[in-house]
Structures are given as structure tokens and as C-alpha cells.
Amino acid sequence: MLVAVLASFFAYERHKASQILSDLPAKLGVQIAQSSDAYTLSRTGKNGKPAFSLHASKAVQFTGGNGAVLHDVVITLYGAEGDRADRIAGSEFDYNQKSGMVTAKGEVQIDLQGANQVATAAGSGAGKSATDKASGLAGIGAFSPADAVHIKTSGLVFNQNTQIASTPEYVEFHTPKADGHSTGATYDVQQGLLILNSAVELHSDRDGTPILVHASHAEFLRSNMQASLLNPVTEYKADHTTSDQAIVFFRKDGSAEHIDTKGHIHFKTDGGQELTAGAAKILLDLRSQPVRADASGGLNFISSPVKPAPLTHQMHGNAVEGTVLFGPGGTLSHAQARDAVSFVDAQSGLAGDPGGSATRELRASKVDVDFVQDGKGHSVASKVLAAGGASAVLHTIRTKGASPNTTKDASQKTSQDASQNTTIKGDQLLADLQDGRAITSLHGTGHTSVLDVSPTGATNLSTGDVLQVNFSPHAKGAPVAAKPKQVDAGSSMDSAQIESVVQEGNVMMVQTPAAASPGHPAEAPAKATAQRAHYDSATKVLRLEGSPHIKIGGGPGDPSANAAAGENGTTDVAADTIDYHRDSSIANAVGNVKATYFQVKNGQVKNGQPKAGAPAAAGGFGGDGPTHVISSTAVLDQTHGLAVFKGQARLWQSANSVNAPVIELTRNPETLKAYGEPAAVNAVYTVMATAESAQHPSTVMRVHSRQLLYVDADRKATFTGAVTAEDPSGTVHADETEVFLTAAAAPHGQTRPSTAQDQTGSTTHSPADTGGIDRVIATGHVVLQQPGRRGTGEKLLYTANDGKFVLTGTSATPPHLYDQTHGTVSGEALIFNRQDDSVVVSGGQSKAVTDTRTAK
Secondary structure: OHHHHHHHHHHHHHHHHHHHHHHHHHHHOOOOOOOEEEEEEEEEOOOOOEEEEEEEEEEEEOOOOOEEEEEEEEEEEEOOOOOOEEEEEEEEEEEEOOOOEEEEEEEEEEEEOOHHHHHHHHHHOOOOOHHHHHHHHOOHHHOOOOOOEEEEEEOOEEEOOOOEEEEEEEEEEEOOOOEEEEEEEEEEOOOOEEEEEEEEEEEEEEOOEEEEEEEOEEEEEOOOOEEEEEOOEEEEOOEEEEOOEEEEEEOOOOOEEEEEEEEEEEEEEOOOEEEEEEEEEEEEOOOOOEEEEEEEOOEEEEEOOOOOOOOEEEEEEEEOEEEEEEOHHHOEEEEEEEEEEEEEEEEEEEOOEEEEEEEEEEEEEEEEEEEEEOOOOOEEEEEEEEEEEEEEEEEEEEOOOOOEOOOOOOOOEOOOOEEEEEEEEEEEEEEEEEOOOEEEEEEEEEEEEEEEEOOOOOEEEEEEEEEEEEEOOOEOOOOOOOOOOOOOOOOOEOOOOEEEEEEEEEEEEEEEOOOOOOOOOOOOOEEEEEEEEEEEOOOOEEEEEOOOEEEEOOOOOOOOOOHHHHHHOEEEEEOOEEEEEOOOOEEEEEEEEEEEEEOOOOOOEEOOEEOOOOOOOOOOOOOOOOEEEEEEEEEEEOOOOEEEEEEEEEEEEOOEEEEEEEEEEEOOOOEEEEEOOOOOOOOEEEEEEEOOOOOOOOOEEEEEEOEEEEEOOOOEEEEEEEEEEEEOOEEEEEEEEEEEEOOOOOOOOOOOOOEEEOOOOOEEEOOOOOOOEEEEEEEEEEEEEEOOEEEEEEEEEEEOOOOEEEEEOOOOOOOEEEEOOOEEEEOOEEEEEOOOOEEEEEOOOOOOEOOOOOOO
16 A cells, blocks of 8 residues: 555656756756846757756846846756656745755745656657757646646755755655655755655555555665655555554566565554564565565454444464465455464354353464455455464353253253363364354364363364364354354354364274262263264264274273273274264164173272283173174163164173074173064074083083073073073973073182072082083973973973983972883972983872883
């Protein structure tokens, strides 16, 4: 804006006036010996071309011959080639030949010929002598005001000895595109230095809009084409710019090339925007329009609302240095801030929540901003690229409708003020803006991360190679799902809230519940890995794709686990896709589900590690080591400790396994439930290892049933619905079958309890193995089938320690045994001994009917 004036006056035309002033003493130094009217004098240069001409209506010689008075003087000075005619005019000049001083009395008019006039003058003088040219251009009518530069002042003094011209009086400047004034002026001919002493003021316009420049002092050095202004103040539209110093560098054609400003640069608008810097350099095009601006020495920016509003923004930022690029017409096109860049956008009042607030902060080593023109011709930011360890922090405080606690049921909401902190990081972050303020999307690359902290202190951290965050800016009172309206960003635009987050490439996620209250241990953290993760804030669902894997809990070997997490064990889940509900801590796994449970008994964990001598694992399905599950789908409820596997589900631990359409696992109490859909289907298939004894090696029992319920605390598996249990010694059919397992393996160096009491009251000795089937109780329409024999009754008790089957019935229906060798046997109790293949009839009336005998 300053350059629009300086380029038209100082650079191109003012250095021509300096030639007039420097040549004036010599040209007025002609001896005037008498008074005469219509006095004319002309002189040619060494090249034979006109140098100057002087015309006065009257000339009077001073007494003594040391001075003269010239009246109504017009002095015309020509260029070196005679192609320019500039003019100085005044009503009276005094010339003291002895002192070499030339003094103008009264007003002086200086007209500097414009470029169009130069061409006209050259054409009109063709074929004429130099004298004819001089006389023809001497008159006032030869000048066109539309194309001339006019200067008006008074008290002009020129010292012929020092070649310095000066005036302490008021000076006016008029050009075709600008005008101005100052108090006092000095010109040093030898140095080519023009000084405007004080109170400098320049007026111009850009596209019809006025530009005003003030300066306390101004200097122009003709030799290197520099103009310096002290304490310049520029006013353009509502913009106000100040600095300690500005230096304008001009090209040879008179156009400004660049401007250097130093010291306390301050830019302010009536819209509440302010920018300060220590120094700046502005490059200009041939039309003196800005092309590039480089600022340094510390940049500070602030934007505050002029009038209070229900929704108000305040922005502020800083950096060490920066660069601004301009487009056609000097419009802002790009800006870059460098070194320790920080921008903060603080909002008071949210849509539907006047008491709420939101803050967005961007930090990076370098930030690039692209600008576009809005419908009103203003430059507004459209894209922001932050690089070099960039981070964006979003902080929201809501006083109404606070978000659900992320570690509890979605129905439980905080009644107090709720705050939400989200920190987004990446090597580069690219943001798209709406109306120059509201963020619509954020794209991150290189070591991206998103950290979300809930009002309760629960955290969600995700990392990945690439990040895409979509925001949902909306107008006050408008539904979030509605299309954003074009509103005034400074008044009613709510702070953009995260709508969705997508991360890709080596995604890792950790959800850590809030610290529990005293006496209530914190829930175990949930960890996940995948190639792609998509989070939807409306549903609070996190979808994991690309070999997703979730780990809930921090069991043995995980140093991040606390005692509570370790004692609850660890759950690892993999599938084709996993949907994790952050508000309810429920995970839905679909396709090729694989889950692994590692459960350590309570009291056997210290600082996340198994205690010395603790068993490797317990729980699950009665065996040692981890429990594995595969299925088509799974639902894992971390809060309630429930996991439901469906679709060709299979669970196994050690030698024990279960196949069923549906398998449910609960954590507290530790239970396993398997059943078919519908429940009437006899679709549960179970394999369990029998206990090893001195007489019999370990064997395997296979059970078909409609339903299985296993309670680890009781070490009991209950099979219901047309149960069929089969092992190498035979097959048992019953309405219900209970299988009791031996105690878990004892820690190294300890002794496991050696006795157990069955439901008949008898005591059996537990084997010294690592666990398995201790006893089996079958009830209801019992049928025992073994090679060569078949028994029926209402109850069957099998004890693995001695390998005996005890078959009983009721008084109305006593047990019966058909044996190919012994015939049919009945009694109060029938005892089958696997060790010697004998049958003992105990109590009641018994009889043996031998129909057929077959050697065994």
C-alpha cells in the first residue's frame, strides 16, 4: 500500500526534480546588467542539444552587480538527449552571485513531465532547431495536468557552493495516482539525497479504496534508488500498519522492487485481528503489488471478537519466522510459519450449550496455510499443513448432556461439567477448513497417534502410519447430522467436533479405564492391533480390519498390567473384523474368530507376574495352560466379563474340548456354557480326559448333549438333554450327567489334597496326576453299555480313582444288568470293576438267569 505512492512519486519522477535543483544555480548565474521585459535565455549542451531555457517577464540587476531579481520566471530543463522538458515556475527569484544563494520568494511550482508528454514533445519538435523547441515548450500550456507530477512549496533556497537545496516550509506533492505533503525538505545534489524533514503524509488508492501513509521522516537516495521512512503508519480500508522503519528499493524504471521493514511491526484490523513481527521483507512486482513477504524476529498473531456473541472465538499464535505469498492483485494465497509454531483457537459457548467451551491448539516446527477468496473478496484459509512433529490438541468442556463414561454403561452419564481432551499427532498433519476457521477434516502421515482422555480419566490411544479425522462443524441450533450452513465463523459457528477417525498401517490401540475407587480394582486395559481402524463418534464404535487382534487384560508377562488385571487374566481375540464399542467396552468379532484366555488363580499374581511356584494357568475348562476358542462370530463384554462365541464354536484347554453352536464364557464366577440353537438340538460335543491311576492309564471321555454348564469353582461340568458319554470302557446314556474334575495342579513343591468325598458319602483317593475326571454321576433313565454287558438304572456313579461304576435305581425299578457270561443280574446296587472286569451285586434280592454263556 505504501509502495503505490512511493513508486509513482519518489522512484520515477522525484529523481528528475533533483536534476532541476542541482542545475538551477548555474542556470541562474547569468549576469543580468539591466532591467528588461520579456527576458528569455537558453543554453545548449556540449552535444548541441538544449540544456535549459529561462523565461522571465522582467529582470532587474541588483546594485553592485552581486544580485538580481527575476519576475514571473519559468525555467525549463531538458534531458541529456533533449527528450524531456521539466519546469520550475515562480513569481519572483532572488539570486546572490557572491554567496551563491538562490532564493524563491513566495510560492514555487514544479512540474515534472510524464512519459506521455515526453513522446508528444519529441514528435512536435521534429525538424525544428533547439531554440525553437525551447521556446515552444516554455509556456504553461505545453503541460498536461493529467500526466504530470506537480510539486508546490515556498521558501526554496539553493546553496550553489554546497549544492544543497532546502525549504522549511510546507511542501505539497501531486501525481496522477497519488498526492502528499510534508513539513520541510532538503536535497543534497552531490549525494543525490532527498530528505522530507517531518510530518510526511502520502495519499493514494487501490481499486478506488483510499490508502494513507504517515511518516515522521523520509529520505530518498537517488544513487541506489532507496527510499527510507521513519515510523511509517499505513491505513488501508480498516487495516492499520506501523513499524519503526521502512526502506523501499526501486528498479531503474522507477517501480518498487522490495520493502524492508524493521522494528515493532504491527498490523491491525477493525475485525479484531493483530499481527506483530520484528522484521519483514516484501517483494513487489512491476506494478508494485506484493508478491512475497518474509517476516522474522518473532511472529505473534491474535484474533478477538469485536462484539460479544453467544458463540465467540479467540485465536492466537506465534512462531519465530514466516513467509507469505500473494496472488494476482496482491491477494493472500499462501503463508508459512516456521520454528516453534503454535496456534490456539479458543471458543466460548457451544451450540446448545452456552456454558460450554472448546479449545483447539496446533503445534509444529512448520505450518503452511493455503488461502482462497470468498464471495466478498476476502482471503480465507482453506488448508493447513503442519510438519515436523505436528500435534493438534482438542479440548472440550460441556455443561449439558455430558458424554457417557467410557468405562461404564452408556446409560450412565456425568451430571457435572464434563471435559474431553483429544491430542492428534503425526509427522505431517493436513487440515481442510470451512470459512477459514472450522476444521472439516484432518489428514496425518508418519507416526500418527490419537490420544483421547475422557472426563473420568479413561484414555484411548491409537497409533498408525496414516490418519484421517473428519469433523462435523454445524451452525448453532442445527442438527449435527445436517449439512453445515455457511455462517459467520466468528459468531455462531460451533467448534468442530470429531465425527470419525480412520487410521491405517500398523495400527496399535490401547484403552485404559479410569482409576478405580478405593477397594475396587481398576479394570484391565484393552489393547488392539490391525491394519486399519475406523472410529465413529456417533455410535462410539471402533472397527478393526486387516488381521485385527484385541488383547484385554494384562496377564503374566505383561509389565503394564496391574495386580487386578493380572488376576482377571488375559483375553486375546483375532478375527476378520472386530467392532469395539468404547462406551460399553463390548467387542463384536466376525469371521474366523480365534480367542485365547490365560487365567491365573486369584492370589497367584504379584505386580502383574505369577508368584513363585504358582500354576501356569487354571480355569477355562478344567485343564492346564491357556484356553482357546474358535468360532464364526463372538461378542466380548469386558465390563460384565462375558464372552459369547457362535457359529461352529470350538473351545479347548489341554485335552479337554467343547464343540457347540454357541459357547458362553463368564469371568465372575468362572463358568462355561455350551448349547445349540434351538436349544432342543443335541449339538454339544465334549471331550474330557479321565484321570490317570496306577492301574489304568489316562483315557478320554466323549459326551454328546443338548447343553453343557461348567463351573470352575466347583470343578463340575453338568450335561443335560439326552446325554451320551463314551470312553474306551463303554457308553452311558442318561437324562443328565455331572462330571467332577480333580483339583488344579498343585504348585511345585506343594501337595494337593489327597482325598475327595463323593455324593454317596464314600471317600476316594485323588490320583497324583495333574488333573482330569475325578468322578461322573449320571441320573435319569441311565443305560450303561460295555462290551458283552448292558446295565440300566436311575443313577450311575463312576470314580476314576478305582475304576468302579456303581449303578443304582429305585425300589420300584431296581438296576438290571445283562451280561453275556452271567446272564441277567438285579440288585440294590450293581458295581462294575474296570480293573478285573467283575460285577458285584450289593443288597436286595438278586438272581442270575443264564440264557447264553459266551467265553470272554
